[in-house]
Amino acid sequence: MRWLASLGGVGYLRPAPGTWGSLAALPLAYGVHMVGGFWLLLALTVLAFGLGWLSVVKLTAEGHGKDPSWVVIDELVGQWIAVFPVSYGAMLMSVDLWRLWPGWIAGFVLFRLFDIWKPWIIGYIDRMGTPLGVMLDDVLAGILAALIAVVLAGISHGMLM
Numbered sequence: 001m002r003w004l005a006s007l008g009g010v011g012y013l014r015p016a017p018g019t020w021g022s023l024a025a026l027p028l029a030y031g032v033h034m035v036g037g038f039w040l041l042l043a044l045t046v047l048a049f050g051l052g053w054l055s056v057v058k059l060t061a062e063g064h065g066k067d068p069s070w071v072v073i074d075e076l077v078g079q080w081i082a083v084f085p086v087s088y089g090a091m092l093m094s095v096d097l098w099r100l101w102p103g104w105i106a107g108f109v110l111f112r113l114f115d116i117w118k119p120w121i122i123g124y125i126d127r128m129g130t131p132l133g134v135m136l137d138d139v140l141a142g143i144l145a146a147l148i149a150v151v152l153a154g155i156s157h158g159m160l161m
Helices: 017-061 073-082 084-093 097-117 120-126 131-156
Strands: none
Touching: 017 073, 017 084, 017 097, 017 131, 073 084, 073 097, 073 131, 084 097, 084 131, 097 131, 120 131
């Protein structure tokens, strides 16, 4: 469970283990997309959420604290959600994922911003202090990052002007 929750030890990197976890999630998302496209990325995100939740339940029951800093499986889930628009867009347009590189950067930066800042309901969920809260605040940060990245892409391409 420690291996899963720490993304193979990435969560033990210092400083800022959450940022390292988010960075590690990006090449993994790329690889998943290359193997099975957006739909595989979506399915594995759901699977990672479930396994992450179970691992956090087990680890907190073992006395590792409510939200150990080395647990970064939640960052993987949130970061993958933040790049859903990139993966989906590449699939729809039948283009290489790297042609949408601004979306990768926006997804990463926006996700980290919302995961650290924890505005509005994200902070409320984080303060629940439960294994579900550990996972769900990153899901919401990822959703918010994805939505804002879509708006920024629309503005950049002149579609929302």
